[in-house]
Amino acid sequence: MLKESPLNPSHAISRRLVGAGDFFLEPLQKGQTLRIVDVEGNQAADTLFYNLADIAERYSAVDTVRTQGNIYLEAGTRLISTEGRVMLEITADTVGRHDTLGGACASESNTVRYDLEKRHMHSCRDNWMLALAINEKYGLTKRDITHNINFFMNVPVTPEGGLDFDDGLSGPGKYVEMRAEMDVLVLISNCPQLNNPCSGYNPTPIEILIWDIA
Amino acid sequence: MGVRAAQRNPAEAQKIEAAEKQKSFGSFLQKRTFFLPWFNAMTHYKTHLPGGKHWSFTMRSGSTLRLTDIEGNGNAGMLLYNPQNLLERYNAPDTLKCQHTFHLTKGHCLYSDMGRVLCAVIDDDLGWHDTVCGTTTRAMIDDKWGKLTYQQALNDFRQSGQEAFLVEALKYGLSRRDMAANVNWFSKVVADDSGNLTYVPNHSQPGNSLTLRFEMDTLVLLHTCPHPLNPSETYPSQPIEIEIAAAPPESADACKTSAPENGRGFANNAIYHQHTAHTC
Numbered sequence: 001m002l003k004e005s006p007l008n009p010s011h012a013i014s015r016r017l018v019g020a021g022d023f024f025l026e027p028l029q030k031g032q033t034l035r036i037v038d039v040e041g042n043q044a045a046d047t048l049f050y051n052l053a054d055i056a057e058r059y060s061a062v063d064t065v066r067t068q069g070n071i072y073l074e075a076g077t078r079l080i081s082t083e084g085r086v087m088l089e090i091t092a093d094t095v096g097r098h099d100t101l102g103g104a105c106a107s108e109s110n111t112v113r114y115d116l117e118k119r120h121m122h123s124c125r126d127n128w129m130l131a132l133a134i135n136e137k138y139g140l141t142k143r144d145i146t147h148n149i150n151f152f153m154n155v156p157v158t159p160e161g162g163l164d165f166d167d168g169l170s171g172p173g174k175y176v177e178m179r180a181e182m183d184v185l186v187l188i189s190n191c192p193q194l195n196n197p198c199s200g201y202n203p204t205p206i207e208i209l210i211w212d213i214a
Numbered sequence: 215m216g217v218r219a220a221q222r223n224p225a226e227a228q229k230i231e232a233a234e235k236q237k238s239f240g241s242f243l244q245k246r247t248f249f250l251p252w253f254n255a256m257t258h259y260k261t262h263l264p265g266g267k268h269w270s271f272t273m274r275s276g277s278t279l280r281l282t283d284i285e286g287n288g289n290a291g292m293l294l295y296n297p298q299n300l301l302e303r304y305n306a307p308d309t310l311k312c313q314h315t316f317h318l319t320k321g322h323c324l325y326s327d328m329g330r331v332l333c334a335v336i337d338d339d340l341g342w343h344d345t346v347c348g349t350t351t352r353a354m355i356d357d358k359w360g361k362l363t364y365q366q367a368l369n370d371f372r373q374s375g376q377e378a379f380l381v382e383a384l385k386y387g388l389s390r391r392d393m394a395a396n397v398n399w400f401s402k403v404v405a406d407d408s409g410n411l412t413y414v415p416n417h418s419q420p421g422n423s424l425t426l427r428f429e430m431d432t433l434v435l436l437h438t439c440p441h442p443l444n445p446s447e448t449y450p451s452q453p454i455e456i457e458i459a460a461a462p463p464e465s466a467d468a469c470k471t472s473a474p475e476n477g478r479g480f481a482n483n484a485i486y487h488q489h490t491a492h493t494c
Contacts, residue, residue: 056390061307062348065411066442071346072409082393084351097409101316101346103307108329112312112479125327142301145327147395157405161317161342163310 003075005092005177007033007211014210020203021122021192023131025138027052028180031213033091036188038152039207041172042200044191045151046104046124049079049087052183055140057081061100061147071157073098073149079178087184092177095170099155102165104128104148105193114195124189131187138185150191151176167197259458265451266370268378268437270385272297273428273458275487278336278465280457282423283400287416288452289441290399291349291375293383294324294332295433300388302328306345306395312475316405318343318397321472323479324426330486331479332432334469336461337425340418344398347411349375350442359449372449378437386433399424400454401441413443423455427466429483
């Protein structure tokens with residue numbers, strides 16, 4: 001379901017461009033709205049959320065897809081925590097479908113998927129590791145790196161049980177927007193993957209906008 | 215030399231791994247059982263877990279775990295960790311994406327987040343096991359089937375999958391932060407072209423089984439709590455039979471060659487075992 005946002009970017013309290021292969025780690029207060037813009041198109045934003053008051057409670061891909069009875073995220077999807085609570089709700093989306101099954105690229109999974117000699121290539125999971133390492137104040141470690149959302153990514157599943165990585169449905173300027181239903185910590189890796197079409201073999205920037213409580 | 219060769223050449227990696235397996239605990243026991251028949255009892259352990267219960271154990275590299283759904287309609291929730299480094303654990307998304315699959319069955323490998331094969335599905339009667347629907351919480355059990363406490367029902371009290379995992383996890387220093395997307399053996403949930411999920415009832419028949427061959431030492435957290443989408447009106451409580459045995463060295467070969475990705479996964483295992491002396 002495509003749904004445009006009524007929010008005006010000029011009213012946002014924060015706008016930040018995140019380059020390909022860089023991370024975004026910031027708190028988002030209950031009631032605030034976060035927009036991720038696929039600035040040049042065909043990008044993937046690998047995203048995790050934590051309850052700011054109890055980081056052991058975090059976004060759960062499996063609880064989210066099971067609760068809504070559908071594997072794709074779109075406008076209206078409620079992002080469910082490991083405790084079964086609504087963390088955020090997707091309030092606008094001009095893409096139509098986002099993945100939460102495919103997980104994040106990693107040095108280690110790159111060796112399996114592509115070649116053992118690609119282990120040195122930059123990846124979302126290494127990007128998150130650095131984000132956590134230089135932001136010790138949040139108390140997050142590798143054990144907190146879990147099963148994420150891939151905004152803008154298209155990972156169709158077939159009724160026969162196959163799973164594929166297709167060219168994205170996203171395009172330049174398309175965005176997804178979500179409102180926090182609790183105070184959360186947002187961790188995003190702007191995907192640096194060069195080995196598959198999820199970034200169009202050419203990773204590009206994303207923009208993060210935040211609006212205060214309406 | 216071995217590692218460099220393994221990096222260059224998957225065939226070399228397989229040779230290293232085969233040599234490694236000759237030294238492994240499983241084949242050690244197997245060779246010696248010929249001379250020491252009474253040892254056989256120690257290489258094979260069979261038990262069962264009643265419905266709605268939990269257990270944990272460490273599988274040695276080169277051993278097999280066979281699960282059998284004794285009465286049908288069972289569910290076995292599973293999480294896996296490397297006991298030498300608990301931060302390395304089963305990663306459902308990595309497992310699914312590298313094998314281009316939404317389900318698990320014979321020929322598939324279960325991957326850790328470190329690009330290694332924890333275990334391979336070497337036998338399976340069912341053709342489909344779920345790993346995308348998570349497990350039941352206390353609230354879900356109480357809402358769906360009604361609360362039944364230990365005081366009311368003694369050991370027939372209704373446990374949730376999440377609590378079952380946590381009880382076992384705490385025994386190894388793991389906690390809520392270490393929970394992950396689990397496997398639900400014996401359960402099938404399909405997605406249609408629009409992504410809508412449907413639980414397939416009566417998927418597992420009495421006596422259906424699957425066998426995992428472990429490719430590295432692995433801590434297994436196991437529960438027999440119901441699948442969260444099981445529509446049964448009464449709390450499903452199906453027992454699962456558990457058999458642990460030593461495995462023939464070549465038993466996972468079909469999984470190794472089922473996809474080029476798995477060849478590379480096994481090569482990662484060979485490199486790992488080459489550099490650590492923990493296989494026996």
